[in-house]
Amino acid sequence: MHYALVTGTDHGIGLELARQLLSRGYYVTACRLRPQEEAIDALCAGNPGRMQVLTLDISQDESVKQMAQAVERATPCLDLLINNAGILGDMAKTVGDELDFDEMLRVFNVNALGPLRVTNALAAHLLRGEEKKIINLSSEAGSIQDCWREGWFGYCMSKAANNMQGALVQNALRRGGVRVVQMHPGHVATYMRGHLDTTARITPDLSAAGILRVALDTAWPASDRPLFLDEQGNTLKY
Numbered sequence: 596m597h598y599a600l601v602t603g604t605d606h607g608i609g610l611e612l613a614r615q616l617l618s619r620g621y622y623v624t625a626c627r628l629r630p631q632e633e634a635i636d637a638l639c640a641g642n643p644g645r646m647q648v649l650t651l652d653i654s655q656d657e658s659v660k661q662m663a664q665a666v667e668r669a670t671p672c673l674d675l676l677i678n679n680a681g682i683l684g685d686m687a688k689t690v691g692d693e694l695d696f697d698e699m700l701r702v703f704n705v706n707a708l709g710p711l712r713v714t715n716a717l718a719a720h721l722l723r724g725e726e727k728k729i730i731n732l733s734s735e736a737g738s739i740q741d742c743w744r745e746g747w748f749g750y751c752m753s754k755a756a757n758n759m760q761g762a763l764v765q766n767a768l769r770r771g772g773v774r775v776v777q778m779h780p781g782h783v784a785t786y787m788r789g790h791l792d793t794t795a796r797i798t799p800d801l802s803a804a805g806i807l808r809v810a811l812d813t814a815w816p817a818s819d820r821p822l823f824l825d826e827q828g829n830t831l832k833y
């Protein structure tokens with residue numbers, strides 16, 4: 596049995612990742628933010644003995660600590676960690692506007708520090724696994740070289756920082772065999788904007804299928820840096 600953990604499985608890409616990992620034979624720890632989000636409960640009921648559902652807020656130290664303890668009690672190791680949870684924040688304001696720095700701090704705490712909290716708490720468990728893979732859901736919006744937006748400060752800056760934490764984690768853990776991929780999932784029709792994003796190119800199930808093909812079915816080239824890939828395996832620029 597191989598063991599995977601996905602954060603942010605309330606709905607969207609995270610829920611699809613959990614579903615498809617089960618189909619691929621993984622034991623899945625699904626971490627949702629809100630217990631009232633019940634789609635994952637149905638999945639759990641349909642896969643007895645193959646799933647653990649936990650409540651997790653990646654912006655809170657104590658919540659992450661309790662999650663890691665529950666994971667270590669239930670599973671012998673972790674093979675694949677997918678840091679999927681994230682939030683968007685303001686998309687409208689630009690420099691010179693009345694910017695909401697408290698909101699940016701909240702976005703940063705989730706998107707940049709959240710994955711690091713989770714990886715930090717689970718690193719020892721991951722080192723016990725066979726696959727030793729970390730997939731961080733970053734974004735093309737985190738690319739500094741390809742930046743075209745004039746705002747989305749919290750989101751873009753936090754995803755660039757997410758890329759940096761991925762690089763630092765790979766540097767620290769590569770001697771133990773851990774590899775990190777920073778992943779842009781495509782432009783996906785989810786409710787991240789507070790409503791269904793009808794301008795999106797692909798559905799969550801197609802995005803999740805692409806992410807797992809890249810994560811599990813593709814031989815990754817050797818690299819000192821985490822690969823920065825989209826869900827079709829194309830390389831993005833940092």
Ligand SMILES: NC(=O)c1ccc[n+]([C@@H]2O[C@H](COP(=O)([O-])OP(=O)(O)OC[C@H]3O[C@@H](n4cnc5c(N)ncnc54)[C@H](OP(=O)(O)O)[C@@H]3O)[C@@H](O)[C@H]2O)c1
Nearest residue numbers: 603605607608628652653679680681732734782783785787
């Ligand atoms: N959709 C896209 O086009 C796109 C593009 C590039 C990158 N991404 C990235 O892909 C990932 C998944 O996004 P998505 O499109 O599937 O959006 P989504 O449906 O909003 O999913 C994000 C998930 O993260 C959860 N979450 C939010 N704050 C959290 C916290 N503090 N702790 C734990 N979980 C938390 C959300 O819970 P609630 O919704 O219940 O609050 C939700 O389940 C994100 O990291 C996002 O930045 C998405």
